[in-house]
Amino acid sequence: MGTHGGALIGADAAAERAEWLRTEIARHNVRYYVLDDPEIPDAEYDRLFAELQSLESDYPDLKTPDSPTQRVGAAPLSAFASVRHRLPMISLANAMSDGELVEFDRRVAAALPGTDPVLYTAEPKLDGLAMSIRYEAGLLVQAATRGDGSTGEDVTANVRTVKSVPLRLVGEDCPAVLEVRGEVYMTREGFARLNRDAAERGERVFANPRNAAAGSLRQLDPRVTATRPLRFCCYGWGELSIDPEESHYAMLQRLAGWGIPISKELQQVEGADGCRAYFDDLGRRRDALPYEIDGVVFKVDRIADQIGLGATSHHPRWAIARKFPAQEELTLVEAVEFQVGRTGAVTPVARLRPVQVGGVIVANATLHNMDEVIRKDVRAGDTVIVRRAGDVIPEVVSVLVDRRPPGAVPVEMPAQCPVCGSDVLRPPGEVVARCTGGLYCPAQRKQAIRHFASRRAMDIEGLGERLIEQLVDLGLVREPADLYRLTAEQLVGLERMGEKSAANLIDALEHSKSTSFARFIFALGIPDVGETTAQALAARFGGIAELARTREADFVRDRGVKGVGRDTATALHRFLVEHPGIEAQGDLAEWLAGLKLPGLTAARAQALAGRFEDLAALRAAELEDLYLNSTRMVEGVGPVVAAEIAGFFAQGHNREAIERLLEAGIHWPDSPAPAQTSHALPLTGKTIVITGTLGRPREEIAARLQDAGAKVTNSVSKKTDYLIAGEAAGSKLEKAQSLGVAILDEAMLNALLDRP
Ligand SMILES: NC(=O)c1ccc[n+]([C@@H]2O[C@H](COP(=O)([O-])OP(=O)(O)OC[C@H]3O[C@@H](n4cnc5c(N)ncnc54)[C@H](O)[C@@H]3O)[C@@H](O)[C@H]2O)c1
Numbered sequence: 001m002g003t004h005g006g007a008l009i010g011a012d013a014a015a016e017r018a019e020w021l022r023t024e025i026a027r028h029n030v031r032y033y034v035l036d037d038p039e040i041p042d043a044e045y046d047r048l049f050a051e052l053q054s055l056e057s058d059y060p061d062l063k064t065p066d067s068p069t070q071r072v073g074a075a076p077l078s079a080f081a082s083v084r085h086r087l088p089m090i091s092l093a094n095a096m097s098d099g100e101l102v103e104f105d106r107r108v109a110a111a112l113p114g115t116d117p118v119l120y121t122a123e124p125k126l127d128g129l130a131m132s133i134r135y136e137a138g139l140l141v142q143a144a145t146r147g148d149g150s151t152g153e154d155v156t157a158n159v160r161t162v163k164s165v166p167l168r169l170v171g172e173d174c175p176a177v178l179e180v181r182g183e184v185y186m187t188r189e190g191f192a193r194l195n196r197d198a199a200e201r202g203e204r205v206f207a208n209p210r211n212a213a214a215g216s217l218r219q220l221d222p223r224v225t226a227t228r229p230l231r232f233c234c235y236g237w238g239e240l241s242i243d244p245e246e247s248h249y250a251m252l253q254r255l256a257g258w259g260i261p262i263s264k265e266l267q268q269v270e271g272a273d274g275c276r277a278y279f280d281d282l283g284r285r286r287d288a289l290p291y292e293i294d295g296v297v298f299k300v301d302r303i304a305d306q307i308g309l310g311a312t313s314h315h316p317r318w319a320i321a322r323k324f325p326a327q328e329e330l331t332l333v334e335a336v337e338f339q340v341g342r343t344g345a346v347t348p349v350a351r352l353r354p355v356q357v358g359g360v361i362v363a364n365a366t367l368h369n370m371d372e373v374i375r376k377d378v379r380a381g382d383t384v385i386v387r388r389a390g391d392v393i394p395e396v397v398s399v400l401v402d403r404r405p406p407g408a409v410p411v412e413m414p415a416q417c418p419v420c421g422s423d424v425l426r427p428p429g430e431v432v433a434r435c436t437g438g439l440y441c442p443a444q445r446k447q448a449i450r451h452f453a454s455r456r457a458m459d460i461e462g463l464g465e466r467l468i469e470q471l472v473d474l475g476l477v478r479e480p481a482d483l484y485r486l487t488a489e490q491l492v493g494l495e496r497m498g499e500k501s502a503a504n505l506i507d508a509l510e511h512s513k514s515t516s517f518a519r520f521i522f523a524l525g526i527p528d529v530g531e532t533t534a535q536a537l538a539a540r541f542g543g544i545a546e547l548a549r550t551r552e553a554d555f556v557r558d559r560g561v562k563g564v565g566r567d568t569a570t571a572l573h574r575f576l577v578e579h580p581g582i583e584a585q586g587d588l589a590e591w592l593a594g595l596k597l598p599g600l601t602a603a604r605a606q607a608l609a610g611r612f613e614d615l616a617a618l619r620a621a622e623l624e625d626l627y628l629n630s631t632r633m634v635e636g637v638g639p640v641v642a643a644e645i646a647g648f649f650a651q652g653h654n655r656e657a658i659e660r661l662l663e664a665g666i667h668w669p670d671s672p673a674p675a676q677t678s679h680a681l682p683l684t685g686k687t688i689v690i691t692g693t694l695g696r697p698r699e700e701i702a703a704r705l706q707d708a709g710a711k712v713t714n715s716v717s718k719k720t721d722y723l724i725a726g727e728a729a730g731s732k733l734e735k736a737q738s739l740g741v742a743i744l745d746e747a748m749l750n751a752l753l754d755r756p
């Protein structure tokens with residue numbers, strides 16, 4: 001009987017468990033070393049590994065020569081030629097605690113009588129993949145991965161693309177043969193950039209810099225490797241045609257002299273105390289280093305002592321890796337909830353079963369946005385890998401789909417804000433979803449009021465951030481209109497609020513009531529409506545009621561056929577005008593493609609045929625109906641802003657909050673509504689339609705006409721006063737002619753607008 005995991009288990013159960021562990025570890029080895037795509041975090045793997053080690057020490061009979069505890073890595077990928085290492089590449093023993101480090105130092109000191117304290121070389125343990133690079137007569141001739149320790153993969157072509165690896169050693173005294181060993185790794189910055197680019201292209205992103213480095217190096221096409229931000233750092237050597245220096249430290253310096261990169265953090269330390277001080281120091285600086293490290297490696301410095309201590313099949317006896325707390329852990333997602341930020345952004349958050357990651361307890365992890373949730377497919381009940389690296393907020397790396405409980409359902413974005421119940425809006429093409437209750441939502445209250453009061457909005461002097469915090473926290477202000485109900489008595493007694501400053505604030509509030517329409521629109525804090533857009537909206541709309549009434553579709557009108565551009569459309573339109581009698585033969589799409597007009601590809605012909613029933617319909621269409629184009633009612637208001645504006649005013653709570661502001665006395669005398677002055681403008685009361693191709697973009701002409709007081713509409717009716725007809729005008733021109741509407745060409749239009 002042995003004790004295992006706190007429980008007594010019999011020899012049969014132990015054998016069964018060991019067998020299971022060996023199979024499981026072997027499977028994870030392949031995923032980690034061969035596929036660069038681990039399924040479980042290292043910490044979880046280390047637990048399985050430690051369990052197998054302890055079983056094997058309790059039941060020595062269970063130890064098999066092929067046990068993962070007796071070897072390193074995994075057999076290499078057959079896609080690469082294999083390289084037999086002349087000297088094996090083995091792993092490192094681990095110290096997970098200070099006690100284990102002290103124990104290691106004691107064993108070493110005992111084995112080396114007379115050397116107390118033992119001198120060590122301390123190095124960061126870079127998290128990448130091990131590489132052996134062979135130089136002959138100063139030239140790089142071969143590079144190989146560690147593989148299973150005795151046979152690795154020939155990745156020479158790939159390693160040649162890593163810029164920090166010299167292709168030729170510098171200096172005169174290069175040895176005939178030199179094998180340097182070190183780590184190929186990726187900086188945090190390089191890793192972030194690589195993943196950002198990959199995500200943009202919709203490609204696979206790597207879970208962490210180690211996988212990214214390994215995956216990038218073990219590419220079949222070295223041109224791919226060349227594009228990856230890989231670095232190399234040497235920490236040792238293999239075959240050598242000369243005698244090494246007497247110490248590890250001195251030898252690394254010598255390698256550096258030949259142009260081989262070594263760590264800047266390399267240091268000699270004495271005894272367990274020196275090791276501990278180095279470990280603590282680097283631990284404090286871990287997050288600030290430009291690359292990820294998972295620990296510190298201490299090596300007995302004297303080469304003669306290293307030889308004396310020797311090695312097991314798995315690791316040298318003269319070195320130890322003191323590990324930092326793991327940055328990735330396994331835990332359970334208890335729920336996926338949605339948080340509303342100060343700006344209304346609705347963000348999914350995973351509530352986790354609390355777990356230690358990177359030395360702190362993590363109970364929540366951001367899921368960023370819905371795209372991310374869908375990509376990772378995180379569900380309540382899932383077992384996930386959580387990562388907390390550096391000062392980055394904890395995040396869910398991936399889901400262990402095999403461990404998903406039956407019935408776990410995909411996460412959906414709520415239709416209503418979980419805080420205030422307003423609609424949640426995700427405008428087309430946007431990543432972030434937002435609560436539309438900007439003036440009402442408690443989550444956005446402080447931010448909304450701060451924005452409302454800001455200099456470029458209502459410009460309420462003396463109403464600073466700290467004061468707003470207090471007013472909201474005390475319940476004195478819940479929405480902007482409440483500001484105008486504040487009394488001096490309420491203000492006096494607040495932090496840094498005397499009678500004088502209270503009176504000043506009341507004055508400033510009173511003063512702010514008289515503003516401009518543009519400022520007022522801006523002050524509402526509609527997402528994406530900045531000052532410029534607010535000004536454009538103020539110029540276009542007669543008042544807040546009119547703005548609130550305008551529907552999303554009225555701001556932007558999409559016309560035409562997706563995939564077809566203006567030039568192609570113009571060519572086709574012209575062709576049809578020039579060939580009034582031509583008939584389509586057979587399939588419309590095929591016939592169109594057969595015309596071989598510039599730009600009219602088969603795909604575009606297909607798109608056009610999908611939109612228009614037959615040639616007659618195509619002929620009747622206007623040029624603008626043939627290509628994708630959108631007209632904007634207001635400069636700067638495209639589909640996204642239109643959705644935000646419409647979403648904002650769709651909320652009754654927002655409209656009521658605005659109502660209360662107007663009741664409080666907000667008005668804009670200095671910028672009278674267009675309706676009041678429009679009789680002074682040349683085109684007041686005129687309804688105008690524009691058609692055909694004109695010298696300037698249609699939106700520009702429409703804007704000018706509107707500036708001159710006209711109403712620009714899209715279809716010709718009896719109410720239309722003028723039709724501005726450009727080149728190749730179609731059905732609208734005909735209709736205008738039949739209705740007797742005045743038709744103006746571009747020159748007449750210019751005259752009308754009094755411009756050259
Ligand atoms: N998640 C998984 O499924 C999975 C599977 C297999 C292995 N692993 C992880 O891999 C590790 C074990 O792999 P290992 O055998 O490569 O051991 P290791 O990574 O813990 O240590 C040995 C390696 O450290 C590297 N190293 C970095 N700096 C060094 C330095 N200054 N001096 C010497 N070596 C240095 C070398 O590449 C060397 O091969 C464990 O952390 C384990 O969790 C994870």
Ligand SMILES: [Zn+2]
Binds near residue numbers: 417422437441
């Ligand atoms: Zn809300």
